[in-house]
Structures are given as structure tokens and as C-alpha cells.
């Protein structure tokens with residue numbers, strides 16, 4: 216599994232080879248996954264997000280682009296808006312964002328603007344990933360804020376959810392392909 220070793224290392228400690236225990240990140244990520252499942256059931260691409268501040272879950276959201284007819288209604292944006300409203304501040308300096316898939320350029324930009332402390336995400340997004348895959352917006356020194364990034368938290372679950380969603384969309388051709396594997 217590519218990237219597993221790196222995903223277990225804190226960026227700042229990578230040289231020291233100090234593994235980081237990502238197990239505590241799994242509980243909030245499971246919450247994000249549940250929210251993503253809910254999105255899938257309502258016909259939305261299943262992506263979920265959770266904001267945690269000092270050990271407290273302050274927002275849970277999922278993608279709602281279709282039902283709101285809103286191109287900005289990604290899980291991360293909705294979760295950060297809810298968190299900012301709950302905290303009474305747009306500065307999410309003590310916030311950790313958990314999202315089931317690597318954020319796109321829009322969401323990564325919002326994560327920087329919100330001054331989020333740490334981002335944990337599930338699977339990579341080869342088509343729009345702006346944290347590691349296509350761009351690296353969260354650790355670009357030219358921007359005024361950098362975010363600690365922890366990729367690969369429950370990545371297999373996140374990507375299985377997305378795959379089964381798109382497979383259902385493409386049935387029956389997809390069923391046939393799976394049967395032939």
C-alpha cells in the first residue's frame with residue numbers, strides 16, 4: 216500500500232522516523248463515514264466530514280451538492296460553516312477536520328482560510344485532490360497558513376464507499392465487470 220509508511224509519520228518528524236498513532240483519528244473518521252453513507256443513500260457522492268475542537272465534535276456534514284443545487288456544498292464546506300457558527304468565529308484555529316476523501320482545490324482553500332489546525336483524510340482523490348495528489352495547497356509556504364496533514368485514515372472504507380456508489384450508478388455494466396474479475 217503506497218504511502219502507508221509516510222501516512223504514519225508526522226510531517227515534521229518524518230526524518231526521525233517516529234510513527235504517529237492514527238488510531239485516535241479513527242473514531243471521528245467513522246462518524247464522517249456514517250455521514251458519507253447517508254449522502255450516498257440520498258443520491259449524493261458519498262463524502263462526509265467532521266470537525267473536532269478540543270476533543271468535542273462540533274460539526275458533522277456530508278456532501279449535498281445535488282439536493283441543494285449548490286456547487287460549493289461539499290462536505291468540508293458545510294462542516295466548516297457549521298463549526299464556525301457553533302463556535303461563533305470563522306477562525307477554526309483549534310479545529311481538526313476529518314474528511315473521508317482528499318479535499319478538492321475549493322475545500323483545501325477554505326481549510327487554509329479557516330486556519331484549520333490539522334486535516335485527517337481517508338482516500339486520495341486522483342481527479343481533484345488538492346492536498347497531496349494534484350496540488351499541495353495545505354503546506355504551501357507562500358500561503359499565510361499551513362495545515363498539518365494526515366492522509367490515509369480508514370482509506371479503504373472511504374474508497375469502498377465511493378466505488379460502490381459509482382458502481383450502482385453504472386449498473387448493469389459495472390455488475391458484469393465485477394463478475395468477470
Ligand SMILES: [Zn+2]
Pocket residue numbers: 289291318319320321322323
Ligand atoms: Zn471540495
